[in-house]
Amino acid sequence: MKVLISAKLNPDGVAVLRGYKGIEVEEIAPVNGDELVAKLEGCAALIVRSESKVTADILEQTRGLRVIGRAGTGYDNIDAKAAAAKGIAVLIAPGGNTVTTAEHTLGLMFAMARHIPQANEKLHKGEFDRKLVGFELTGKTLGVLGLGNIGAVVADRALGLKMKVIGYDPVISQERAREIGVDLLPLDEVIKRADILTLHTPVLPETRHLVGKRAFEICKPGMRLINCARGGLVDEAALLEALNSGKCGGAALDVFEKEPPGADHPLVMHPKVVCTPHLGASTIDAQEKVGEIICRNVGNFLTGKDYVGRVN
Ligand code: NAD
Ligand code: MLT
Numbered sequence: 001m002k003v004l005i006s007a008k009l010n011p012d013g014v015a016v017l018r019g020y021k022g023i024e025v026e027e028i029a030p031v032n033g034d035e036l037v038a039k040l041e042g043c044a045a046l047i048v049r050s051e052s053k054v055t056a057d058i059l060e061q062t063r064g065l066r067v068i069g070r071a072g073t074g075y076d077n078i079d080a081k082a083a084a085a086k087g088i089a090v091l092i093a094p095g096g097n098t099v100t101t102a103e104h105t106l107g108l109m110f111a112m113a114r115h116i117p118q119a120n121e122k123l124h125k126g127e128f129d130r131k132l133v134g135f136e137l138t139g140k141t142l143g144v145l146g147l148g149n150i151g152a153v154v155a156d157r158a159l160g161l162k163m164k165v166i167g168y169d170p171v172i173s174q175e176r177a178r179e180i181g182v183d184l185l186p187l188d189e190v191i192k193r194a195d196i197l198t199l200h201t202p203v204l205p206e207t208r209h210l211v212g213k214r215a216f217e218i219c220k221p222g223m224r225l226i227n228c229a230r231g232g233l234v235d236e237a238a239l240l241e242a243l244n245s246g247k248c249g250g251a252a253l254d255v256f257e258k259e260p261p262g263a264d265h266p267l268v269m270h271p272k273v274v275c276t277p278h279l280g281a282s283t284i285d286a287q288e289k290v291g292e293i294i295c296r297n298v299g300n301f302l303t304g305k306d307y308v309g310r311v312n
Helices: 011-018 033-039 056-060 080-085 098-113 116-124 149-160 174-179 187-193 213-218 236-245 284-302
Strands: 002-006 024-028 043-048 067-070 089-091 141-145 164-168 196-199 223-227 248-253 273-275
Touching: 002 033, 011 024, 011 284, 033 056, 043 284, 056 080, 067 284, 080 089, 089 284, 098 116, 098 149, 098 196, 098 223, 098 248, 098 273, 098 284, 116 273, 141 149, 141 187, 149 164, 164 187, 187 213, 213 236, 236 248
Parallel strands: 002 024, 002 043, 043 067, 067 089, 141 164, 141 196, 196 223, 223 248, 248 273
Antiparallel strands: none
């Protein structure tokens, strides 16, 4: 059984996969479109990160594919419904990058609160600017939209910083919210009360532009936004307008509606925006974990053993 890895995966994970009897592995730099279709000829499994887009059109042209593994959490680059219709399983690597992505969120929150990237850039240019005044996080209200794996860890770390944590998630119970120390409220209440709003939901039809014009109308003046989940959750035009009017006091973005967003993207260039190029999951630790989880998952699936994280 041949497994195509169209991504850069941690070698320890790949070694796990190569260890299965009867499994052959081909690793390539991420490809898309016709190139991906051609490479999938004769493959029983495909493993990707976010670069390769596994569309319905691509799935339509493949034969013999049984499973797609996503070395991460968000699988919006895979048409999981179209895969299900063809009897192809889609597996993710749950939990593997949770702590890493939560830590990146916290890092961006500190960077935004204290203008650390701007200060660093100025100092590199020889400018010793002590007018870059920030704000304390202690006592501020953090609104968490999406209280799954990452949202819960962000909440835990924020409580350690003595922030007040409120949140919205249509799935989790009041009991679970109490367990993680979060005051579970309706969506609008969270948006109205948050000093800083952080997003940790998948991008779905119902979460697309979850933060848009309306959110900026009802939020506190100067509310800060963090997005380490997916670009599609934020209406970028509405965010730009809110930053320019002052309704939004600043934004920290790891993800964009279109990636890469382009060097002249108005949000990337904006003085009130701190941004990183989709690095949320990019630590050695997380890549070791997701690589191993997804390779074991795919190997187990193909050899009839137990696996986790099937999403379709
Ligand atoms: P998860 O599945 O554990 O949690 C997602 C939570 O969102 C769930 O609790 C779910 O109930 C909730 N949710 C669903 N619809 C909602 C809605 N309308 N409003 C509020 N909450 C809603 O996933 P996770 O591991 O916590 O990851 C969250 C997202 O972060 C992923 O979907 C992925 O897109 C993104 N992510 C990004 C990076 C990165 O590199 N920046 C890394 C990992 C994950
Ligand atoms: C994810 O959803 O897990 C992330 O986007 C991680 C990644 O692929 O880098």
